[in-house]
Amino acid sequence: MHPSSGRTVGAIVEEERLKGIFRSVDVNGDGEISSGELQRALGNGSFQYPFRLDVVERMISMFDRDFTGTINAREFVALWQYVSDWEKVFRRYDTKSDGYIDRAQFGTCLYAMGYRLSPYAVDSVVKRHGRPDSRGLHFDDFLACCVTVFTLTDIFRVHDTRQNGYASFNYDDFISKLSRAKY
């Protein structure tokens, strides 16, 4: 490595590692990862969680910068990093290490990240986007809920000009922004 390139050895090793993962996920070797390939990789590769197809598709649409509907090697680095980071958060709150977190733990997690929502609001998100079973939220459910909260919060914050938790929307803005949002 040339010293002026600004990349550490650690960064290069990490990039090579991710390239290796990309090649193993891209089963048909066409240089693009489809939703099916990604779902299999998340489900039985590094993460070992069954992944809902709708959550996989949301991940793809978040990171598909060139709008191909699939994930290329460059897009993959950001996607994999994102999912890995959230898995670390998930594990921290999965106190029983059984692959589930309950609603209260999810509420605590949001609160710790600065999202001050009532139990009712948390419950609404969990019911609609989490699809919990009797044991709680799986990692994919958790990811879906987090993305929803962040996306809607971002929309709200643009209009919450005083940052006091109140925003005024006009009707047209409200409908168009929520319709376009990926949540």
Ligand SMILES: [Ca+2]
């Ligand atoms: Ca492929």
Ligand SMILES: [Ca+2]
């Ligand atoms: Ca793409």
